[in-house]
Amino acid sequence: MGKISKSTLNRVLLRTQGCQFAHNYERMQSLSLTYCFAPVLEELYKDAPKEERVHAMQRHLEYFNTHPLAIPFILGITAAIEESTDEDQKDTVVGIKTSLMGPFAGLGDSLLNLTWFPIAGSIGASMCVDNGSIVGPLVMFLLINLLYWPLKYFGLHKGYEMGMDLVEKAGVAIFDRLGNLANVLGVMVTGGLIATTVKLKLAVQFAFGEGDPLVLQDQLDKVLPYALPVLLTFICYRLLKRGQGKNSAQIIIGLIVFALVFAAIGFYFPAFKIFA
Template structure:
């Protein structure tokens, strides 16, 4: 009889502490928080796939894919991911792509919640309470906000990772029994693509200053014509070109970033971009 593999509270805590102590320090331009997320999963991966080195490698690879979310609320993704890895290790019909899709689908919405609640509400409230103390010259006015903020956010993170590990595990069993796992994976993929599209539209900016002088003294602004055709046409073209390159050559992020820098510099020097 095969023994059921189960993570202990200590192992969930270890994942929690590794991620919390490095989620804002390990960011890379290519994959942001993926390195620390993968590191936080290593103790669980070693236990769950102790007898299968190939599955360990696959698990490490899938947790090295792009990941970025708000650190406090984002710990809930850790809990769900640990639960899914545990079910997969025990023979459940959960693919590696399903785990990646759940992570991708949740990281954007939870980042929005975390940024709104933690950074835009909780932090300003705590700081505002101690501003008079700091203005009066009391050093506690600078120390107490940090201590209180850290204590609250760590408690939220600790609660969420354990709660989502427990609830996530039972939710996955229900999904498998009801045959809804395919719908969940599909929905997570759609949500992830929507978030990537929203981020692209918000952060990718490409414009051209080119102007065409025509006889009679009038001037045609190329950017105005492009905007009349489709607002954000140049950013969309840039994103589609990068996507096409990644489909053909793979996620060679260093090459992509280097090419973008060179094109930007040349375009600016020539007055095209």
């Protein structure tokens, strides 16, 4: 594998687990990134003079901020370039590392924060919504890390093995496929959760003469099953999108008030009868 050993890369991988613990408002993740990358620099500069080793560390303390999942990808590529670049061209290493943080941050946010995390959280929540079982949070934790760890390991080791080729050749195709798979899975999970978790029924009945009353919900189920949960979910989605997620507390309170008011007047619990 060249000058950098596999054990050194694994040390970097373990250190990336704590990459969010050293944020500051001036340079964001620069301190934690340098700590994560330190084993590589220690191995590459183990026989170098002290001044050169200090300068190598200081070079990586420039401003840096990206998604935590992207850090192993970027550090793997940076390690490959750091290893193959002459000392008078090390500014190229910092430039490439900085240029990668934006695109990888967007990919990490779209794949994990906006897709996989909500899917895992929804699956976990659906497992404990009825009885409060602790299995739900454990399932969420496992689902997140079953994707998180393999991607970080692959990103670090493949990033070092392929260098910039990971981005220029394989990177786009890999993330496009992951994005498509995550979107399809997200739609399937969301559709299933709407039908099983969102509860909204009408208790309106129309009584005609002495016969059995016409239950509006039964008729609706024959034509459009789960139409009301889907409609309620769509309304909440539009409200959240309009408020850019900042109005989530108001929406939750509004749903509670909506449920209490309509239950009291008979749209859910006592039957509200209209006589002909």
